Amino acid sequence: MKNKAIIFDLDGTLTDTLEDLFLSTNYALSSQGFPERSLDEVRRFVGNGVRKLIERAVPEGTPKARTEKCFDAFRAHYLVHCQDHTKLYPGIATLLTTLQSRGYRMAVVSNKMQAGVTELARTFFHGIIDVAIGEQPGIPRKPDPLMVETALSRLGVTAAEAVYVGDSDVDIQTATAAGLPCISVLWGFRTRSFLIAHGATTLAETPQDILSLV
Numbered sequence: 001m002k003n004k005a006i007i008f009d010l011d012g013t014l015t016d017t018l019e020d021l022f023l024s025t026n027y028a029l030s031s032q033g034f035p036e037r038s039l040d041e042v043r044r045f046v047g048n049g050v051r052k053l054i055e056r057a058v059p060e061g062t063p064k065a066r067t068e069k070c071f072d073a074f075r076a077h078y079l080v081h082c083q084d085h086t087k088l089y090p091g092i093a094t095l096l097t098t099l100q101s102r103g104y105r106m107a108v109v110s111n112k113m114q115a116g117v118t119e120l121a122r123t124f125f126h127g128i129i130d131v132a133i134g135e136q137p138g139i140p141r142k143p144d145p146l147m148v149e150t151a152l153s154r155l156g157v158t159a160a161e162a163v164y165v166g167d168s169d170v171d172i173q174t175a176t177a178a179g180l181p182c183i184s185v186l187w188g189f190r191t192r193s194f195l196i197a198h199g200a201t202t203l204a205e206t207p208q209d210i211l212s213l214v
Contacts, residue, residue, distance in 0.1 A: 003214050005157040007148055009166035010110035012188030014092050015120060018043055019085040025057050028074035032066055034058055043189050047168045049111035049141045082116050088124055089187055091207035096128050107131035107151035111141045131155060143173035163214050169198035183213050
């Protein structure tokens with residue numbers, strides 16, 4: 001097979017994390033006396049890491065110190081509640097076990113905090129996903145390619161032997177920067193029209209579609 005490895009985004013691609021992100025965001029906003037955000041607003045704010053999520057969620061002009069307090073409140077709440085409502089998207093478990101049975105190596109690269117990535121990987125992907133990389137010191141967030149390059153190195157494959165799967169414009173940019181083809185999924189946080197407008201060329205309507213695309 002041409003591809004030996006698959007690099008997956010996490011939120012909006014493998015796991016439906018939106019409700020827990022939404023609830024932790026509004027907990028953090030309320031802790032600072034800020035107005036809460038709607039589920040659809042939080043959906044639009046995610047993709048560039050939780051610090052950027054909070055920067056987008058706080059009222060415009062919020063002082064940096066209060067934004068930082070809001071971020072700290074989010075982080076503390078989310079680390080406790082990151083699995084309250086989070087679940088795999090339908091068909092993902094079957095996709096991953098099928099890919100594993102076919103000999104693919106798999107990694108997750110996410111702009112989520114490493115602690116959250118580790119917790120979700122332990123719960124949902126133990127023994128299936130070989131590498132799970134989140135936001136951490138020394139590794140810049142996507143769309144910088146270093147997360148993907150680190151994952152490829154740990155998997156022991158080259159960019160020419162891998163494909164990237166994600167649900168956002170950030171994922172398309174990341175794949176391009178790392179030199180990987182990108183499969184954009186349609187069940188995540190962005191719409192078909194949005195993805196196409198941001199350069200998506202290969203679309204998967206269901207997890208099952210990925211089996212024929214890799």
